[in-house]
Amino acid sequence: MNSLVSQSDLFEIPGGVTYLNCAYMSPQLRSVTEAGREGVARKATPWQIGSDDFFSGVETLRERFAALVGGDADGVAVVPSASYGLSLAASNLAPATGGEIVVIEDQFPSNVYPWTDLAARTGGNVVTVTRPDDQDWTAAILDVVGEATSVVAVPPCHWTDGTIVDLRAVSDRTREVGAAFVVDGTQWVGAAAIDVDDLQPDFLVTAAYKWLLGPYSMCLVWVHPRHRQGRPIEFGWVNRDGADDFAGLVDYTDLFRSGARRYDVGETANFVLVPMLTRALDQLLEWGVDRVAATISPLASAVVELAEPLGFVAPPAELRSPHLVGLTLPEGLYPKQLASQMAESSVHVSVRGNVIRVSPHVYNDLGDIDRFAQVLSETVG
Template sequence: MILEPQRESFGGLEDGIAYLNCAYMSPQLKVSVAAGERALSCRSRPWRITARDFFEEPEESRRLFARLVGGDPDGVALVPSASYGIAVAARNLVTGAGRRMLVLEEEFPSNYYAWAELAAKTGAKLETVPRPGDDDWTRVVLERLDESVDVVAAPNCHWTDGSFVDLERIGEEARRAGAALVVDATQSLGAHPLDMRRVRPDFLVAAAYKWLLGPYGVAFLWAAEGRREGTPIEYNWINRAGSEDFSGLAGYAAGFQPGARRYDAGERSNFILLPMANAALRQLLEWGVENVSETLGTLTDIVEEGAPELGLRPVPRARRVRHMIGLRLPSGQAAEIAGRLAERGVFVSSRGACLRVSPHLYNTREDVLRLLDELSWILRPGPTRR
């Protein structure tokens, strides 16, 4: 279902601004801002915060995130960043000399450095899957995935241009080969449908501040059922068994809270950020991720249709997610052009050799046509504009 524009649901959007850059950072929803203001007011009166408050909002976060991905709340850990979640995964996966781990070429650093460190420690080979000329990442990953691979670290789409990675197919082949699948879904979750029951990753992480429309400093880690008895990367009080009883904390517990809660970061009960994140998750569930994806696709399709006339090569619809599109420039001047667009009040990102266009429900057809018009003026200079 195509959704109506939702600009009024977002705060801070100024007149005259065409913000086509959700893959960088989303504007905050008004419901999230209101939740944060209420939470900040409550935090100013700490005598009103009880032991129960350390647990109720985090458990609501688990329930909402689990609904979004088709998983179970016991599989959800609350972490501060994608890199934290990837570090948890790397801590709990086994590899060694003569073994291989796969990452995409130009993968985002948060899904690279942990694997590079693991390779250096174990003697495994971290293999970079080269960018395919036809944008078919699924094919080139599958060509390199065999029984010598221990870890496949992959997103649902490449962060630079939105080119699609079929995690269901890769997950199936990874299981056949005995490899673990670790997914950084930061650039897709909330705008591209994902069913954990079909992808079946070992670990999945997503930061909240992009397509989940949440605040900066919140992320979610999901661990498969067989990965929930592992080793956390920090030892804090709240993920231990019985931590609800504040009077007994000095008794020290050997066991952990059930499920993936053992991977929770310290101070996970963020009294301001979690209510904001939860408000955004509720709104996404109300809109429906499939509806969000379909609606954003109507905008990226316009970009794809208009780009060739400007000498730009878009990632084609058959090879990309619906919510994001990369435009390759023959001249390789993406950063300069993105800067010139920003001067005109049109915001996209330059990532690698691409202009990355990533709209959301606050955008309209007019925003996209304005982008194409401004690009035409930049790439085909004519009379000076005011």
């Protein structure tokens, strides 16, 4: 797969700034910023906003996300956050009394709290897979999933260091034991390929402001057909059957709009954020996720190659994601202090746990990685 040349001109990153922190929050595409400006300006002339506008833009957004993840637009719900989407998933799953809900150690809290709540409400038990010494999350998860498992809720890669979970293997195992399979794709979707038609998760939840290059307060959820008759979190008007007929809104109905639309958050049409996210997904689809991954992966590998001689330790190549890598520090160094010192030199990374997390994107090139290595060497030296 051919990689992309640096796409930095499409972003607004100033010269002299080395931003290697997409896993924290992506920079904004110029086109996305412009879409936001246009969206803000629309409300200055509300007489130009028709009833169809409350639905047409959202339907386009569903189509774009479905194309990105290999699903159908009818299965896409528009919500404000990963925690909302995962809470939606938890509220529509019914584990057996005493059933086990499997998560992994130090999983992002948005993918933990809904499950601890579900366990408390249903008499279930949250089982946390301990971080394996060999960093093979997949084997560790498969060892835990069994006949007592009701739900497995995991990410494609660990958010702190990029160690991967083989979703194909976990999906197969959940089907064997009859467990639900929930994926928090926030640190994966947009940077690497995923196919819901192949994996068949019950829910795939993806916040927009990281690898989807979208705005904050947007999240997209793909819902398996078997859950599209479930109970929404909100009971408003916009997710009801016939909502597009404004003259008939007081003809109250218990029926919902088709597919996953019943799960949409209120004020779904958000005339600022929906166009921004749609524009971001348009760009990702134009590039192609495979090309995005082919561009980022050599940069992440170069990070490891240049950091290891300085005493930093990365997960094994076969167990780390192509876009996000955690570097464990040598003895005597402190992650927060190191990241702060690097930021003073305009090299931006994250601290997560006891590692420095480095996450490049298509706006980076090998010159950025060399700059990272230079500042890292100067900081630890």
